[in-house]
Amino acid sequence: MEFAENALQMYTDVVDSTIITYNGPFDAQVLSIIAENIEYSLSNNPRVSKKIFKIFIELAQNISYYSAEKQVNEEGNYFGVGILMLREFKDHYSFSTGNIIESKQVLPVLQKCETINILDREKLRQYKRKLRNMPSGVPGGGNIGLVQVALTADHPLEYDVINLDSEKSFYILNVRVNKS
Amino acid sequence: MENIHIPGTHGANFIPTVDFNAETGICTLGGESYLEDTVEFYAPLFKWLKNFTAETKKLIVFNFKLKYFNTSSSKCIIDILHIxxxxxxxxxxxxxxxxxxxxxxxxxxxxxxxxxxxxETNIKINMIPE
Known part of the structure; x- marks a missing residue:
């Protein structure tokens, strides 16, 4: 019985706290539906709503561009597939995303997260300005989305990578935003 | 020179509202800028600004009235400021x-x-409450 009770408790906790959960391709249509949901669900707290919206767009675009799992839409465009969850807790919101990445991307992804987490706010802003001035496509440069996510959230990133096989890994990211 | 007017949208794409006026020298970029292909959208705007700055001697007033913009749009804002x-x-x-x-x-x-x-650009930007 204990297992069933624990499972029920876990289910209730997740359902109670969940505002949005989505699993699938991150195309423009999906993005706009989730964005609308965020604006609607958090309309009582405009400050946090704006932050969550900004973070959502960057995380969703990251999945759309960088997920190693792609789906093609009717117009023949490819979009990255992943999972996204927005949950509400007593004093904070929590954004979690997961997507498959190529194993050769694991090291750069982990290094990027580590770099972001060791920098204080001023250094992080400097890092963002440096990356923004590098042309896209330069190794280590380009994508500043995650840096902006950390700045907007004002919390360190929580992240992990699970090895799936020799070629693929699963990348999990969790971002926290305080309610006040 | 032709003016540019693009009405913004808030839907499947978040396209900013653009008003570039060669007669008045007033250029406005407003609304929300979260596009899938940011460079494709902004490239004609850069081109217009480059042509305009090459031809005119007028005061150019650039008004940013953006409510939201993503990081790839922020790169384009930098490019506008550089021009x-x-x-x-x-x-x-x-x-x-x-x-x-x-x-x-x-x-x-x-x-x-x-x-x-x-x-980043060494340009003075006036913050104006609205």
Whole structure:
């Protein structure tokens, strides 16, 4: 019985706290539906709503561009597939995303997260300005989305990578935003 | 020179509202900028600004009235500011304004972003409450 009770408790906790959960391709249509949901669900707290919206767009675009799992839409465009969850807790919101990445991307992804987490706010802003001035496509440069996510959230990133096989890994990211 | 007018949208794509006026020298970029292909959208705007700054001797007033923009749009904002700075360097007069919602309690994030734009481009941006 204990297992069933624990499972029920876990289910209730997740359902109670969940505002949005989505699993699938991150195309423009999906993005706009989730964005609308965020604006609607958090309309009582405009400050946090704006932050969550900004973070959502960057995380969703990251999945759309960088997920190693792609789906093609009717117009023949490819979009990255992943999972996204927005949950509400007593004093904070929590954004979690997961997507498959190529194993050769694991090291750069982990290094990027580590770099972001060791920098204080001023250094992080400097890092963002440096990356923004590098042309896209330069190794280590380009994508500043995650840096902006950390700045907007004002919390360190929580992240992990699970090895799936020799070629693929699963990348999990969790971002926290305080309610006040 | 033809003016540019693009009405913004808030839907499947978040396209900013663009009003570039060659007669008045007033250019406005407003609304929300979260596009799938940011460069494709902004490239004609850069081209217009480059042509305009090459032809005109007028004061150029650039008004940013953006409510939201993503990081790839922020790169394009930097590019716009660079074009304006080059115009300034060859003797042109510019005024860059950033309008923000004065009813919002917390504009710290926004102020920080504008400060970053100023540091990166060496252009003075006036913060104007609206």
């Amino acid at each position: 304006l700075r080059k115009y300034q360097e060859k003797g042109g007069e510019i005024e860059v304004n950033w309008f923000y919602d004065s009813s919002e309690e917390d504009i710290e994030d926004e102020l920080e972003e504008i400060e970053d734009f100023m540091i």
